[in-house]
Amino acid sequence: MEFKDIKMDEEILRAVNTLGFLKLTEIQEKVAPLALAGENILGASSTGSGKTIAFLMPVLERTDxxxxxxNTLILAPSRELAIQIKNEYDALGRYKKLRCVALYGKQPMKEQLLDMKSRYQAISGTPGRVLDHLKRGTIDRERIDTLIIDEVDELLDKGFHDEMMEIIGHLPGVKQTMMFSATITEEVKSLAESVAPMYKTIVATTDEELKITETHYKVEEKDKFKALLSLLYGRKPQGMIIFVNTKEQCGKLHKKLEEANVDALKIHGGMLQKDRELAMKRFKQKEVPYMVATDVAARGIDVSFLEISLSYDFPVEKESYVHRKGRVGRHFKEGQAIYFVTEYDERKVREVEDFVGYTFEEPLEMDYKPFREEKDAFREFQKNLRRSRPKKKSTHADITKLYINGGKKKKIRAIDIVGTLCSIEGISKEDIGIITVEDQGSYIDILNAKGTLALKGLQERKIKGKALKVELAKKL
Structure with missing residues (x-):
């Protein structure tokens, strides 16, 4: 089924089309009607199958x-995933002028409180910080009528059960709960029954359908870096994530790749949030093709161009085996999940086999020939990658974000900006998107490719009797 064939708000379908999605995935087809009907849901779907859009579209449909x-609270196991969900909500809700705020730890509380002063219709956050806001009274708990818990299995694995139950205790007005998990374990079922007893289970999409090839290589611990370079030199992937088990190993491996003149980024839980966000942004924009990551930091990485997910360190947590695999094969593209297996990993391999329900094939012997013979060819490949980096472009090419150096401190309100914009010939309310008024300045989305017209018109006019500087926004 195609998106254009479903009964959904035209402005949401327009956003979906702009993002390049044409056909609904299985999980989207199954979730949409039940979600719109207000049913409680426990959904199981492989990562990369489109479940975020599956639960966001119905929420956006009934939000004004x-x-x-x-009115919607979305819980996620990591900062990266909370930010990703917020970005997808904003992208899908852009033409309806709907906005989500992200609440997570290690970001100053005052920044989040400032963001929450402007109009917003959803919250995406990690349990600890969301609970903190609920206790402070900075979330209007009476308004929350929809609760979404994403990656339930990961939240439980990270020990968030008590925090989630406490959050639910703060939300008396919840009428619908939707929960999603890559795997439905007994623990996941138990949580679902305690949170929303009358839920409906939706299972969709197997890994085989997601075209993910799974390969294990037998590698000695001392040869792991040589094996990694053999993969890089021989396969020359255009996008690859390299998993390690600790932040210390992440830093060491990243440094070794730099010393080997391999373009790579790193991301782990010990980094400052702004550095993690910058690394993620550069990776998603294909500025750098390879990322060394820990499991915690990699939650929420949704990059469609990834060709290989490599477990340089075999995962300690059995659930991580599945989640690492799910970083490739996004949006039904082909991908490879590769695992290095050393003599020290045998016990962990058996545990994962019991968890996934099948026995792995005998690990392959690593071919080190590319390490010896293809270094120069890889250098040329990497140079070509640098030269062919895509030019930055907006996902919504018809939307322009403007900045005005006047906000709440100058008593500027959204209605004042709307009034001035509507006085410009050729600009109507339908051309005005989300307006965010902060203390010192304001941001405005201009829709329908009217950005240049709005910019020129505002520069020639006063807003609430004040001559303010208006320019293209540098903030995303």
């Missing part, structure tokens, strides 16, 4: 811009 504060 007039709502001042959030």
């Amino acid at each position: 811009w007039e709502e001042q504060k959030a």
